[in-house]
Amino acid sequence: MKISLLVLVVEDDYFIKELAVEALSEGGFEPQAVASGEEACALLQEDHHKYRALATDIHLQGELTGWDVARQARELSLDMPVVYMTGDGADQWPSQGVPNSILLTKPFAPAQLVTAVSSLLNAAAPIASTE
Amino acid sequence: MKISLLVLVVEDDYFIKELAVEALSEGGFEPQAVASGEEACALLQEDHHKYRALATDIHLQGELTGWDVARQARELSLDMPVVYMTGDGADQWPSQGVPNSILLTKPFAPAQLVTAVSSLLNAAAPIASTE
Amino acid sequence: MKISLLVLVVEDDYFIKELAVEALSEGGFEPQAVASGEEACALLQEDHHKYRALATDIHLQGELTGWDVARQARELSLDMPVVYMTGDGADQWPSQGVPNSILLTKPFAPAQLVTAVSSLLNAAAPIASTE
Amino acid sequence: MKISLLVLVVEDDYFIKELAVEALSEGGFEPQAVASGEEACALLQEDHHKYRALATDIHLQGELTGWDVARQARELSLDMPVVYMTGDGADQWPSQGVPNSILLTKPFAPAQLVTAVSSLLNAAAPIASTE
Amino acid sequence: MKISLLVLVVEDDYFIKELAVEALSEGGFEPQAVASGEEACALLQEDHHKYRALATDIHLQGELTGWDVARQARELSLDMPVVYMTGDGADQWPSQGVPNSILLTKPFAPAQLVTAVSSLLNAAAPIASTE
Amino acid sequence: MKISLLVLVVEDDYFIKELAVEALSEGGFEPQAVASGEEACALLQEDHHKYRALATDIHLQGELTGWDVARQARELSLDMPVVYMTGDGADQWPSQGVPNSILLTKPFAPAQLVTAVSSLLNAAAPIASTE
Numbered sequence: 001m002k003i004s005l006l007v008l009v010v011e012d013d014y015f016i017k018e019l020a021v022e023a024l025s026e027g028g029f030e031p032q033a034v035a036s037g038e039e040a041c042a043l044l045q046e047d048h049h050k051y052r053a054l055a056t057d058i059h060l061q062g063e064l065t066g067w068d069v070a071r072q073a074r075e076l077s078l079d080m081p082v083v084y085m086t087g088d089g090a091d092q093w094p095s096q097g098v099p100n101s102i103l104l105t106k107p108f109a110p111a112q113l114v115t116a117v118s119s120l121l122n123a124a125a126p127i128a129s130t131e
Numbered sequence: 132m133k134i135s136l137l138v139l140v141v142e143d144d145y146f147i148k149e150l151a152v153e154a155l156s157e158g159g160f161e162p163q164a165v166a167s168g169e170e171a172c173a174l175l176q177e178d179h180h181k182y183r184a185l186a187t188d189i190h191l192q193g194e195l196t197g198w199d200v201a202r203q204a205r206e207l208s209l210d211m212p213v214v215y216m217t218g219d220g221a222d223q224w225p226s227q228g229v230p231n232s233i234l235l236t237k238p239f240a241p242a243q244l245v246t247a248v249s250s251l252l253n254a255a256a257p258i259a260s261t262e
Numbered sequence: 263m264k265i266s267l268l269v270l271v272v273e274d275d276y277f278i279k280e281l282a283v284e285a286l287s288e289g290g291f292e293p294q295a296v297a298s299g300e301e302a303c304a305l306l307q308e309d310h311h312k313y314r315a316l317a318t319d320i321h322l323q324g325e326l327t328g329w330d331v332a333r334q335a336r337e338l339s340l341d342m343p344v345v346y347m348t349g350d351g352a353d354q355w356p357s358q359g360v361p362n363s364i365l366l367t368k369p370f371a372p373a374q375l376v377t378a379v380s381s382l383l384n385a386a387a388p389i390a391s392t393e
Numbered sequence: 394m395k396i397s398l399l400v401l402v403v404e405d406d407y408f409i410k411e412l413a414v415e416a417l418s419e420g421g422f423e424p425q426a427v428a429s430g431e432e433a434c435a436l437l438q439e440d441h442h443k444y445r446a447l448a449t450d451i452h453l454q455g456e457l458t459g460w461d462v463a464r465q466a467r468e469l470s471l472d473m474p475v476v477y478m479t480g481d482g483a484d485q486w487p488s489q490g491v492p493n494s495i496l497l498t499k500p501f502a503p504a505q506l507v508t509a510v511s512s513l514l515n516a517a518a519p520i521a522s523t524e
Numbered sequence: 525m526k527i528s529l530l531v532l533v534v535e536d537d538y539f540i541k542e543l544a545v546e547a548l549s550e551g552g553f554e555p556q557a558v559a560s561g562e563e564a565c566a567l568l569q570e571d572h573h574k575y576r577a578l579a580t581d582i583h584l585q586g587e588l589t590g591w592d593v594a595r596q597a598r599e600l601s602l603d604m605p606v607v608y609m610t611g612d613g614a615d616q617w618p619s620q621g622v623p624n625s626i627l628l629t630k631p632f633a634p635a636q637l638v639t640a641v642s643s644l645l646n647a648a649a650p651i652a653s654t655e
Numbered sequence: 656m657k658i659s660l661l662v663l664v665v666e667d668d669y670f671i672k673e674l675a676v677e678a679l680s681e682g683g684f685e686p687q688a689v690a691s692g693e694e695a696c697a698l699l700q701e702d703h704h705k706y707r708a709l710a711t712d713i714h715l716q717g718e719l720t721g722w723d724v725a726r727q728a729r730e731l732s733l734d735m736p737v738v739y740m741t742g743d744g745a746d747q748w749p750s751q752g753v754p755n756s757i758l759l760t761k762p763f764a765p766a767q768l769v770t771a772v773s774s775l776l777n778a779a780a781p782i783a784s785t786e
Contacts, residue, residue, distance in 0.1 A: 005240050023552070027242030028154070074750035095729035099752045102646050109529050111551030115642035118246035122233050136633050158635030159547070205357035226336035228361045249639035253626050267764050285421070289766030290678070364515050371398050373420030377511035380770035384757050416683070467619035488598035490623045495777050502660050504682030508773035 007117060009033040010040040010056035010069055016085065016106065020055060023110030029053075029117065037064025041072050048073065053081040053117050058089035067096040074098050081120030083113065138248060140164040141171045141187035141200055147216065147237065151186060154241030160184075160248065168195025172203050179204065184212040184248045189220035198227040205229050212251030214244065269379060271295040272302040272318035272331055278347065278368065282317060285372030291315075291379065299326025303334050310335065315343040315379045320351035329358040336360050343382030345375065400510060402426040403433040403449035403462055409478065409499065413448060416503030422446075422510065430457025434465050441466065446474040446510045451482035460489040467491050474513030476506065531641060533557040534564040534580035534593055540609065540630065544579060547634030553577075553641065561588025565596050572597065577605040577641050582613035591620040598622050605644030607637065662772060664688040665695040665711035665724055671740065671761065675710060678765030684708075684772065692719025696727050703728065708736040708772050713744035722751040729753050736775030738768065 007024050011017040012035040024031040029052075034040050037060045044051065054073045056066035066089075070082045082101040084093065085108065093103045100123075102116040138155050142148040143166040155162040160183075165171050168191045175182065185204045187197035197220075201213045213232040215224065216239065224234045231254075233247040269286050273279040274297040286293040291314075296302050299322045306313065316335045318328035328351075332344045344363040346355065347370065355365045362385075364378040400417050404410040405428040417424040422445075427433050430453045437444065447466045449459035459482075463475045475494040477486065478501065486496045493516075495509040531548050535541040536559040548555040553576075558564050561584045568575065578597045580590035590613075594606045606625040608617065609632065617627045624647075626640040662679050666672040667690040679686040684707075689695050692715045699706065709728045711721035721744075725737045737756040739748065740763065748758045755778075757771040 003238065005238060028240030029242070071750045078746065078749045091733065093754060094733045095726045095753060097754045098750060099748060099754055099756060101754060104646065107527065107529060108645075109552030109642070111553070111638045112642045112645055114242045115246055115639055116646050118240070118243045119250065119643065119646070121239075121243055122235065122247050122250070134631065136631060159633035160635070202357045209353065209356045222340065225340045225361060226333045229357060230355060230359045230361055230363060232361060245635045246639055249633070249636045250643065252632075252636055253628065253640050253643070265762065267762060290764035291766070366515065369396065369398060370514075371421035371511070373422070373507045374511045374514055376766045377508055377770055378515050380764070380767045381512065381515070381774065383763075383767055384759065384771050384774070464619045471615065471618045484602065486623060487602045488595045488622060491619060492617060492621045492623055492625060494623060497777065500658065500660060501776075502683030502773070504684070504769045505773045505776055508770055509777050512774065512777070 004050060004052070005030045006051050007031050007053045007055060008040060008043065008051045008073075010035075010037060010054070010060065010066060011085065012036065012057065012061050016057070019110060020085070020113055023113050024055075024117065026110070027114040027118065029114075036060050036062040037066065037069045038062045040064075040069045044069075044073055044076055048076040048080070051077075051080070053083070053121060055083040055085060055113065055117065058084060058086040058092070067092070070098050070101065079124055081117060081124065083116045083120070085113070135181060135183070136161045137182050138162050138184045138186060139171060139174065139182045139204075141166075141168060141185070141191065141197060142216065143167065143188065143192050147188065150241060151216070151244055154244050155186075155248065157241070158245040158249065160245075167191050167193040168197065168200045169193045171195075171200045175200075175204055175207055179207040179211070182208075182211070184214070184252060186214040186216060186244065186248065189215060189217040189223070198223070201229050201232065210255050212248060212255065214247045214251070216244070266312060266314070267292045268313050269293050269315045269317060270302060270305065270313045270335075272297075272299060272316070272322065272328060273347065274298065274319065274323050278319070281372060282347070282375055285375050286317075286379065288372070289376040289380065291376075298322055298324040299328065299331045300324045302326075302331045306331075306335055306338055310338040310342070313339075313342070315345070315383060317345040317347060317375065317379065320346060320348040320354070329354070332360050332363065341386050343379060343386065345378045345382070347375070397443060397445070398423045399444050400424050400446045400448060401433060401436065401444045401466075403428075403430060403447070403453065403459060404478065405429065405450065405454050409450070412503060413478070413506055416506050417448075417510065419503070420507040420511065422507075429453055429455040430459065430462045431455045433457075433462045437462075437466055437469055441469040441473070444470075444473070446476070446514060448476040448478060448506065448510065451477060451479040451485070460485070463491050463494065472517055474510060474517065476509045476513070478506070528574060528576070529554045530575050531555050531577045531579060532564060532567065532575045532597075534559075534561060534578070534584065534590060535609065536560065536581065536585050540581065543634060544609070544637055547637050548579075548641065550634070551638040551642065553638075560584050560586040561590065561593045562586045564588075564593045568593075568597055568600055572600040572604070575601075575604070577607070577645060579607040579609060579637065579641065582608060582610040582616070589620075591616070594622050594625065603648050605641060605648065607640045607644070609637070659705060659707070660685045661706050662686050662708045662710060663695060663698065663706045663728075665690075665692060665709070665715065665721060666740065667691065667712065667716050671712070674765060675740070675768055678768050679710075679772065681765070682769040682773065684769075691715050691717040692721065692724045693717045695719075695724045699724075699728055699731055703731040703735070706732075706735070708738070708776060710738040710740060710768065710772065713739060713741040713747070722747070725753050725756065734779055736772060736779065738771045738775070740768070 058066040189197040320328040349368040451459040480499040582590040611630040713721040
């Protein structure tokens with residue numbers, strides 16, 4: 001059982017990061033922003049149970065891309081909601097994205113991010129096996 | 132034709148009730164909160180046409196659970212949008228929930244509730260028979 | 263891991279039962295037909311792991327209805343695909359059906375049953391928690 | 394309550410018509426084929442209750458196109474499942490198609506048509522108002 | 525690549541127009557409101573690339589209805605998100621609406637409009653052909 | 656415009672390969688089976704336009720897995736329908752699968768494969784940009 005509303009935001013563009021953090025906060029989530037995929041993966045490996053969703057840029061400063069971060073997140077947590085935010089990586093989503101993810105093309109409205117995260121969380125059916 | 136934006140909220144936890152009422156109000160809905168399933172069913176039987184959606188907790192103080200309230204609502208109004216809000220009843224949703232409902236696991240963000248109610252309302256296709 | 267393709271068919275009308283069994287067999291499934299909800303529940307309680315899906319009539323000869331059988335199946339197996347087959351119980355589906363189920367109105371074509379069972383199985387995402 | 398499994402097929406290409414009729418028959422439907430939109434509309438106006446679904450070509454010999462036939466069908470029966478079959482009209486679907494329809498691009502496999510009709514029928518929720 | 529967040533709003537009722545403009549603005553979109561279908565079509569023909577989505581009333585003052593405006597928008601831009609807002613045209617949606625559109629029945633909550641526009645934008649998969 | 660009904664099947668288990676080929680053939684598709692990811696990628700690189708869909712096993716004899724083949728296919732053709740067939744790789748799908756793909760857990764019924772391929776083809780909206 002997750003007991004927080006933490007959303008991990010991975011974004012190295014200051015403006016977009018602020019927009020995402022503010023939008024998610026207004027929606028009632030608790031955004032935690034980092035600027036690189038390496039930081040994001042370290043946090044997830046430390047305790048992925050803390051995070052209810054991931055919102056990540058594609059092109060980041062370090063070695064890891066947003067595609068990498070999302071795969072890592074899903075290896076740790078099979079049903080982690082994933083939202084990609086990108087300016088020009090949209091054509092890679094069909095080959096590099098994970099299933100049941102949403103891609104937002106920049107510029108996007110704050111409401112799109114909140115709706116994306118909310119929709120993915122709301123669609124996550126409680127079907128963990130009883131066995 | 133429904134002419135109001137009333138959403139019936141059934142919740143006996145004061146904090147969650149306030150959160151739900153505030154979130155729905157900010158989204159432009161008109162929440163009406165009651166604390167028991169018995170009160171909810173009485174209101175629905177009196178005039179279920181008034182309500183556009185139902186958001187209900189599972190474990191309530193009286194005899195009736197949220198599962199019961201939702202079934203009652205759907206018997207009266209076949210296309211009533213239903214959102215369940217629960218801390219520990221998620222495993223019962225696959226057997227006790229009604230079709231085309233959404234279950235929110237507590238804690239949830241206010242935006243999740245607003246998105247859930249909005250999505251269910253928006254998906255309700257106007258296909259009442261012409262005959 | 264399920265290792266068979268058994269589909270439990272609950273139907274007391276001989277003609278519909280034969281149609282369902284033949285359709286599922288042609289689709290490559292292994293239908294096992296019983297005529298009452300009591301028999302169906304006994305089989306599920308004995309070993310629900312054997313069954314990949316449930317297809318059930320609503321009005322049955324014994325005490326139990328198809329609504330009851332489906333709830334029982336989902337209590338034992340949270341992600342059991344459920345297809346209802348009914349002549350006149352369709353109006354009860356919104357209040358009595360389980361989430362993510364499909365209702366076929368009689369008469370239905372064999373292809374509808376095969377498509378319904380296949381679609382529900384194919385949509386079952388492999389997201390059982392790794393933890 | 395529909396009591397037949399009639400699917401109205403509108404197609405003036407002999408080969409495609411035969412393919413559609415055979416595929417639907419094998420799926421257990423009862424295809425009734427006509428070659429023009431005028432004939433199709435006459436049949437629908439006479440008794441649209443008889444038909445469970447419509448599968449129509451776009452470019453037809455008379456004045457009416459498949460887009461016209463589908464609109465006519467939906468005016469008479471709000472929830473009529475509609476499948477378009479076309480070789481080169483796909484780009485018009487976003488502007489000329491009706492909601493909740495499926496477009497098959499020729500050539501298509503017989504299984505695609507059967508799956509399309511079955512899926513649309515299976516998705517038709519029984520939510521005709523009780524009032 | 526769209527570089528703005530313009531949403532074209534077509535509405536001749538002052539109250540609904542204001543509600544829509546305010547709701548979309550709060551969601552972070554840039555609504556541009558016009559009162560007739562003729563104005564809307566002129567703007568779209570001039571530069572439809574500017575608009576990320578269309579939200580239109582059905583009954584308008586000029587010759588053109590909202591159904592017409594949406595078809596025009598989709599002819600120019602195949603994947604334009606379309607939201608209809610109507611008091612009494614809902615029964616025409618199954619025959620007159622475009623595929624993958626959403627119809628909001630008046631009165632609707634501001635959150636419904638924002639969720640509708642956001643959901644349609646978020647669902648638009650980036651699958652424009654690479655060829 | 657695709658002019659064939661070729662489905663590329665990648666499977667090194669003889670029994671499953673035969674089952675897939677027979678099922679797809681009966682559904683009216685034209686299966687072309689290869690046993691390794693290397694062969695599949697060579698065919699796709701040579702002329703990916705020939706193929707309407709990909710159905711691939713995960714664990715293959717060569718260096719490439721089914722996850723690799725699907726990514727390669729989607730890089731060449733953004734909207735290629737992808738079906739994975741696997742006995743024990745299901746837990747990797749959330750992190751290694753591509754968006755809008757379907758995973759079939761072995762054993763699966765022939766009808767599941769045909770329904771999966773048909774559903775993905777039927778859902779592919781014709782929204783390639785007109786510009």
